[in-house]
Structures are given as C-alpha cells and as structure tokens.
Amino acid sequence: MASNNGRNSSEIYEGQALLYKHTLGFIDCMCLKWMVELGIPDIIHNHGQPITLSDLVSTLQVPPARVGQVQGLMHHLAHTGFFQRVTIHDNIKDKEAYALTVASELLINGKQICLAPLVKHFLDPTLLGSFHEMKKWIFDKENLTIFDISLGCPLWEFLKKNPAYNNTFNEAMASDSEMMNLALNDCNGFFEGLESIVDVGGGTGVTTKIICQAFSNMKCIVFYLPHVVENLQGSNNFTYVGGDMFKSIPKADAVLLKLTLHNWSDNDCKKILENCREAISSKGKRGKVIVIDVVINEKQDDHEVTGLKHLLNICMACLHNGKERTEEEWKKLFVEAGFQSYKIFPFSGYLSLIEIYP
Structure with missing residues (x-):
C-alpha cells in the first residue's frame, strides 16, 4: 500500500532506518572513544590471542552489573569492523572471543603507527x-x-x-x-x-x-x-x-x-x-x-x-x-x-x- 507521498511501506522503512542510523551515529564515535580510553586494543594485543568477554571484563575490573553492557559494546564494535568475533577452543567447551582487526591494530600504543x-x-x-x-x-x-x-x-x-x-x-x-x-x-x-x-x-x-x-x-x-x-x-x-x-x-x-x-x-x-x-x-x-x-x-x-x-x-x-x-x-x-x-x-x-x- 502506497503512502500519501507515493512511497510504499518498504521504501519508508528504508528511509527510517537511514534516518535513525545517522541520528544515533554519534554513538559510533563514543564507542570508539570508549574503546581507546580503556585501551582495549592494547589489552587484546598483550593477551596474545583473542580474548573472551570474561577475561576482558576481569582485566578491566568491570562491575558485575555492567558485564552485559560491555558485551553489547563489543558486539557493536565487532559489527562496525573494529573487532572480529571468533570461536576459541579449550578442554571444556568452545567460547566466543574478540580478535583485533586492521583498524583496531592501528590503535595499539607503542607501535610505529598508532592513531x-x-x-x-x-x-x-x-x-x-x-x-x-x-x-x-x-x-x-x-x-x-x-x-x-x-x-x-x-x-x-x-x-x-x-x-x-x-x-x-x-x-x-x-x-x-x-x-x-x-x-x-x-x-x-x-x-x-x-x-x-x-x-x-x-x-x-x-x-x-x-x-x-x-x-x-x-x-x-x-x-x-x-x-x-x-x-x-x-x-x-x-x-x-x-x-x-x-x-x-x-x-x-x-x-x-x-x-x-x-x-x-x-x-x-x-x-x-x-x-x-x-x-x-x-x-x-x-x-x-x-x-x-x-x-x-x-x-x-x-x-x-x-x-x-x-x-x-x-x-x-x-x-x-x-x-x-x-x-x-x-x-x-x-x-x-x-x-x-x-x-x-x-x-x-x-x-x-x-x-x-x-
């Protein structure tokens, strides 16, 4: 069914998604700032391998009530290309972990190129x-x-x-x-x-x-x-x-x-x-x-x-x-x-x- 302006509902939903994405785009910047301020690329680099959520929040000393929020932030940063969600194996079970990408490698302190x-x-x-x-x-x-x-x-x-x-x-x-x-x-x-x-x-x-x-x-x-x-x-x-x-x-x-x-x-x-x-x-x-x-x-x-x-x-x-x-x-x-x-x-x-x- 077409709306009053001649657009069908699918087109309107696409427009809404674009509008909301950019209205909330400032959160992308703040997530990036959060990641840099906490030194998360450094933590993963020093860990020597992809890091699990439990190891990350332990290193950061995140209060238990905020663990879920950290996971949400890390999932979003992975979606935007700063981390890669991977599966690591141990003797008990498979676990999800976060690996660095090219972009987050450019944020490691002490490297020749650190942005x-x-x-x-x-x-x-x-x-x-x-x-x-x-x-x-x-x-x-x-x-x-x-x-x-x-x-x-x-x-x-x-x-x-x-x-x-x-x-x-x-x-x-x-x-x-x-x-x-x-x-x-x-x-x-x-x-x-x-x-x-x-x-x-x-x-x-x-x-x-x-x-x-x-x-x-x-x-x-x-x-x-x-x-x-x-x-x-x-x-x-x-x-x-x-x-x-x-x-x-x-x-x-x-x-x-x-x-x-x-x-x-x-x-x-x-x-x-x-x-x-x-x-x-x-x-x-x-x-x-x-x-x-x-x-x-x-x-x-x-x-x-x-x-x-x-x-x-x-x-x-x-x-x-x-x-x-x-x-x-x-x-x-x-x-x-x-x-x-x-x-x-x-x-x-x-x-x-x-x-x-x-």
Whole structure:
C-alpha cells in the first residue's frame, strides 16, 4: 500500500532506518572513544590471542552489573569492523572471543603507527561541542569558523592559548604523519635529486624526519608556527624554522605541503602557493612544490573513500573555512598562483601526491 507521498511501506522503512542510523551515529564515535580510553586494543594485543568477554571484563575490573553492557559494546564494535568475533577452543567447551582487526591494530600504543592520539583529539568534547554551532555558522555573515563562534577565536589561536590542548593536537598530527612512512616507501622517486626541501606547516617534523632518513645528504627544514618549533632540536641536515607562510618561505629546491592547503580558502592558498613558487625559483633552477592532500574524484573512488572525502570537506569548512578540492579546483589554484604544469599520483588510501612546476 502506497503512502500519501507515493512511497510504499518498504521504501519508508528504508528511509527510517537511514534516518535513525545517522541520528544515533554519534554513538559510533563514543564507542570508539570508549574503546581507546580503556585501551582495549592494547589489552587484546598483550593477551596474545583473542580474548573472551570474561577475561576482558576481569582485566578491566568491570562491575558485575555492567558485564552485559560491555558485551553489547563489543558486539557493536565487532559489527562496525573494529573487532572480529571468533570461536576459541579449550578442554571444556568452545567460547566466543574478540580478535583485533586492521583498524583496531592501528590503535595499539607503542607501535610505529598508532592513531589513538588522533582519535582522542578529534573526539575531545571541546572539538565535538563546536559542531553544535553548525546552524549559526552557516548563517554567519562575517566568515567566522565554528571555533570562532563556539570558543571566540580560531583554532590556531586557541591552540596557542591552551598548551595542553596544543600538545594533544600535535600528538594527533604526529600520529597521522606516521602513516607517511608507509606511503613514502613507494615514493622515494619524488625526492631523488633534491638537495634541499622545506616542509611548510610540518608540525613537529615526523614526515620530514622520514624523508631525512631516506636521503641523508638532503637539507631538510620544518617550517611552522614559532611557538610550536621554538624548543625543538634538529640535527646536521635537519632544522626547525619558525615563521609565517603568508609572508615568506625558506628557499629550497622543493616545498612540501602535506595536508596544509585544505585548511585554507582559495585566496589564502593562492598566497601560500605564490610564496612557494618564490621559494623554489630563487635558487636559479627549476624546483617544484609537492602537495600531499585530498583530490575528490567521485567517478574513480569507491563509495567509502568518497564518503570519507566528503566528511573531511565538511570538517575543513567548519573548522578552518577550508575545503577539499576536485582536480579542476586544484588546477585553477595552480594556474592563478603562476604555475605552469602539474601531475597527480596516488599516494595512500584517500590521499594524492601532486607535483607542481613553475
């Protein structure tokens, strides 16, 4: 039987399921936060094998009244891909247990790649609370960010005023940068032949250190906000320089912009790229800019990757008035900043590497 709007009951139920799923979607985030805060991936890893519910609640010292709730949480996290429910055998009977998956392995502390700091940062109540201001933000006429509206200042100013939060932010960005090691293993060709490189917006230098280790004769500079790098120590071919990328950028054969441009509007990106072009052109030879960022390509990407890119686009817009870009939008930026050509290469699951030439 069709409803008043012409939809049959099956279609309406599907719409209801989608609506409820996203209305309750915040619980997915909170379950992830719960898992990380309790260190459950670490517990299973240290256990040496899939862990039963009884062993897990014993390790966590969960009150008996909450054992059923823990089981519900673990079942949901298994359904969403963070654990695998398996059967283990002992001398008495078969038991259900929880094993790690690729996603939860990325949350084990002490591993070279551990994204737990990133999860903790993005699920911090301060950041999450700002997104309740999306209605006010979308009607704002002063081009404020959500942080401007919720906290009274931009993110970068907030970080400068709050050292503890700044530390968690830097830890989050550093953990994400460790993923670069995996991706850069296949990208050494992009850095061969360079005598110097400056990583603009390079944070604490995790990515730059990876490049330095692979190319010990290359002079590497991390160029970032003065209050972030002022107490950081470099080495013979690795240095930290504080400054403002909107004013000038240290001279080098190449400039690296890793997940930097998506933080900024088109006008701001144009200015940054113009300063990059000046930095690589002043040494008397044809340098290049290397951009590691998102390129939206709905025709080629699978549905899940496209969904992630759209979420990132909303995040960048809300927090920084930035954006993720299509190839056509990138091309327009490069041309307006005075560059002559570019090439796009796959870099990681959702990122691309773009070489830009003056």
